[in-house]
Structure formats: structure tokens, C-alpha cells
Amino acid sequence: MKKFRSFLTEKRADTTQNASVTELFPALAFNHKFHPTSVEDFKKFLYKTNLKGVNAKKSFQVKDASSAALVIERLPLMKETFSKTKIENAIGITNYLYDLHDEKPISKVVWGYRAKPKGIPKSHAGDIFVLFTDKSWLGISLKAGAKKSREPLYNTYVGTQYDKRGWSKDKLAKALWTQVYKKIPGVTTVGEDGIKPTAKEFYKNTKQRKKIVGHYVDMFEADQSAADELYHKQVKVCITQLCKEVNKMSNADFIDWLGSDFNLEKKGEKVPLILVKAVGKTADRKGDDLAPVYKTITGHIAYRNKKSVQEWLIDVFLPEGKLTLTMVCRSDSGVRREKGTSGQGRLGQFLQLKVLYTGVKK
DNA sequence: AACGTCTGTCGCCTGTTAAA
DNA sequence: TTTAACAGGCGACAGACGTT
Numbered sequence: 001m002k003k004f005r006s007f008l009t010e011k012r013a014d015t016t017q018n019a020s021v022t023e024l025f026p027a028l029a030f031n032h033k034f035h036p037t038s039v040e041d042f043k044k045f046l047y048k049t050n051l052k053g054v055n056a057k058k059s060f061q062v063k064d065a066s067s068a069a070l071v072i073e074r075l076p077l078m079k080e081t082f083s084k085t086k087i088e089n090a091i092g093i094t095n096y097l098y099d100l101h102d103e104k105p106i107s108k109v110v111w112g113y114r115a116k117p118k119g120i121p122k123s124h125a126g127d128i129f130v131l132f133t134d135k136s137w138l139g140i141s142l143k144a145g146a147k148k149s150r151e152p153l154y155n156t157y158v159g160t161q162y163d164k165r166g167w168s169k170d171k172l173a174k175a176l177w178t179q180v181y182k183k184i185p186g187v188t189t190v191g192e193d194g195i196k197p198t199a200k201e202f203y204k205n206t207k208q209r210k211k212i213v214g215h216y217v218d219m220f221e222a223d224q225s226a227a228d229e230l231y232h233k234q235v236k237v238c239i240t241q242l243c244k245e246v247n248k249m250s251n252a253d254f255i256d257w258l259g260s261d262f263n264l265e266k267k268g269e270k271v272p273l274i275l276v277k278a279v280g281k282t283a284d285r286k287g288d289d290l291a292p293v294y295k296t297i298t299g300h301i302a303y304r305n306k307k308s309v310q311e312w313l314i315d316v317f318l319p320e321g322k323l324t325l326t327m328v329c330r331s332d333s334g335v336r337r338e339k340g341t342s343g344q345g346r347l348g349q350f351l352q353l354k355v356l357y358t359g360v361k362k
Numbered sequence: 363a364a365c366g367t368c369t370g371t372c373g374c375c376t377g378t379t380a381a382a
Numbered sequence: 383t384t385t386a387a388c389a390g391g392c393g394a395c396a397g398a399c400g401t402t
């Protein structure tokens with residue numbers, strides 16, 4: 001078991017590391033006026049860079065200095081394939097920065113790992129921040145991946161979504177209880193603890209939650225396919241209820257929802273956000289099909305994709321035609337006994353399954 | 363048939379807020 | 383003050399699908 005745990009942390013360290021390579025390295029390169037030509041070239045530059053030097057210090061906040069050092073330190077520990085593709089991405093992003101610089105002069109580029117530069121809103125989605133010589137800022141959300149991969153834009157939870165829009169969770173909870181939770185073996189019986197979860201309280205009351213999670217983990221271990229089936233049912237119920245709520249929204253509310261929650265590229269912000277995506281050694285501005293037109297939406301209809309476990313769709317109607325928004329609802333955590341009664345995924349998340357918007361359907 | 367790309371499914375980590 | 387829950391963000395990977 002111990003081995004498995006350390007496997008997970010190692011795996012996670014890799015993903016943070018992977019992302020950091022594409023964020024930090026282009027900032028360092030730009031601030032040193034370094035033009036990388038190859039992966040080896042880039043590595044050499046990094047190893048000889050003094051992170052305490054003036055140009056390096058432009059590249060991150062003091063608070064992130066040790067994280068920056070760690071990213072470089074770990075570079076030789078990365079799997080060859082990762083370090084290669086990620087540094088190639090970093091080359092593409094560095095070149096993108098130089099192109100941007102030609103259009104409008106840049107004074108520095110800052111890695112926004114945990115600390116953001118002064119003047120940047122705390123929750124800004126940018127990964128790196130560009131300070132132009134005219135003192136204006138631009139946040140860049142970096143993506144890396146396959147040419148057509150779709151990265152989530154809106155990223156929240158079912159219950160959070162309900163609360164944010166002021167929807168009552170009663171119907172959702174009732175449907176989940178009768179169609180999903182009640183069916184976990186042992187849940188509706190009174191145990192030695194004297195607890196019998198109720199439809200009304202099952203997802204709010206801590207004791208009831210813990211009891212339910214305990215039975216669910218037992219079920220998961222005893223019969224994985226039955227547990228999977230229940231999980232799929234849970235997703236189905238959530239999507240069905242979400243669709244009902246979305247379809248009840250007025251057109252004005254719906255447009256407001258997209259504008260405030262969907263992280264669309266918007267002009268006129270204090271610190272605008274653009275999406276830049278690296279594929280191999282090239283990086284380009286990633287278009288956003290919804291942002292320019294969402295205010296002209298005249299109607300919408302949300303529905304479940306019956307061929308998929310987790311996908312649901314929203315058709316939106318525009319004067320010039322129809323667009324389909326791709327949505328996802330899913331668990332974001334696994335089920336493993338050693339996690340105990342908190343932190344379990346799937347049914348263990350109750351009303352807090354993920355809700356994602358992953359872009360306009362092509 | 364081999365190979366690269368894409369889609370769908372999966373889930374870990376960190377920071378913040380609420381509860382014990 | 384410590385622990386649990388919540389919210390938000392990121393990436394990996396298998397199998398299906400296309401292309402050469």
C-alpha cells in the first residue's frame with residue numbers, strides 16, 4: 001500500500017512539473033533575451049542561469065523562488081519523453097512571447113505559479129503575466145497538448161452551481177436518494193451506531209454521510225461493477241436535474257451565466273486574459289467561439305448525451321445559427337479505503353460532482 | 363499493418379473556508 | 383488550533399479511429 005501511495009505522489013509531482021516547465025521556462029528565457037533553438041540548448045541555458053540574478057528575479061515573485069529552483073532541479077528526473085515535449089512546448093511559447101513583443105514591446109514576463117504580481121486580481125486565470133512597457137498587463141492561460149484536445153474552461157461542482165444560481169437542491173437530493181444512495185447495501189438499516197440515513201439529511205448530516213460512505217466503500221470492494229453502475233446512475237441524475245434547471249433559466253439569465261461563470265475571453269478587463277496553446281514547438285492564440293457572440297443568444301436547450309456517461313450538451317441559438325456547448329459532469333476522485341470517510345470520490349462526493357464546460361462542439 | 367491522433371474516462375494537489 | 387470539506391486547477395492514459 002505504501003508503494004502505491006508513493007507512486008501517486010510521484011505521478012502528481014510529474015504533472016505539476018510538466019505544467020511548470022511550460023510556464024516558468026519561457027518567462028526565464030524571455031527575461032534573459034535568450035532565444036532557444038533546441039531542447040538541449042534550452043537545458044544548458046537553464047542550468048547555467050543564476051536564479052538570484054536580476055533577470056531571473058523578474059521572472060517570478062519572491063514567494064515562488066524556491067519552487068522555481070525546484071522545477072529546474074527536477075528537470076533531470078523527468079521522464080525523457082515528458083521533458084522533451086514540455087521543453088518543446090516551452091520553445092513554442094517563448095517564440096510566441098517574442099512575436100508578441102514585436103507587436104507591442106514587453107518589459108518582462110512573470111510566472112504566476114502561486115503568487116501573482118501586484119495589481120493582478122487574485123483569482124485571475126493566467127498562468128504567466130506579461131508586463132508591457134506601457135505598464136499594462138496581460139494574463140496568458142497556457143495550454144499544451146494535442147492539436148484538437150479540449151481543455152476545460154468553466155470548472156465547478158454540481159452543488160456549487162446550484163448555490164451560485166440560487167436553485168433549490170431539494171429535487172436533486174431527493175432523486176439522488178431514491179435512485180442512488182438508498183440502493184447501497186446496508187444504508188437504510190439501523191446499525192450498531194444507531195444511525196439510519198434519511199432522504200432529507202443524507203447529504204448534509206455528517207454522521208449520515210460517514211455511514212453512507214462506509215457502506216459504499218464496502219460495496220465498491222465487494223462488487224465493483226455494481227458500484228460503477230450506481231456511480232453512472234448518480235451522474236445521470238445530476239445531469240438530468242442540471243438540464244432541468246438550465247432549461248428553466250430565462251434567456252437573460254442564461255447569457256448572464258455564460259458571461260460571469262464561463263471564463264470567456266473578454267475585452268476591456270483591467271488585466272485581459274488570452275488563451276495560448278502550445279502544440280509541439282509552436283504556440284498560438286486559441287480562439288474562443290462563444291465569447292464574441294454569446295450576447296446575441298436568443299434561446300437555449302440543455303440535454304443529456306445518452307451515448308455518454310458524463311457528457312451533456314447545451315444548444316444555443318443565434319441569429320446566424322446554432323452552437324452546441326459541450327458540458328461534462330463527473331467525479332474527480334477515486335475510491336480507496338485508506339482515504340477514510342472523507343475525500344472519497346464518486347458517491348463519496350454526494351452533490352459535489354464536477355461540472356465542466358469544455359468548449360463549443362466541433 | 364503500423365502509426366499517430368483524438369475522445370472519453372479517470373483522478374490528484376493546493377489553497378481557502380467552515381466545522382469541531 | 384486542528385481537521386474536514388469545498389472549490390478550483392491540472393494532467394494521464396487506454397482504446398477507438400484515421401491515415402499512410
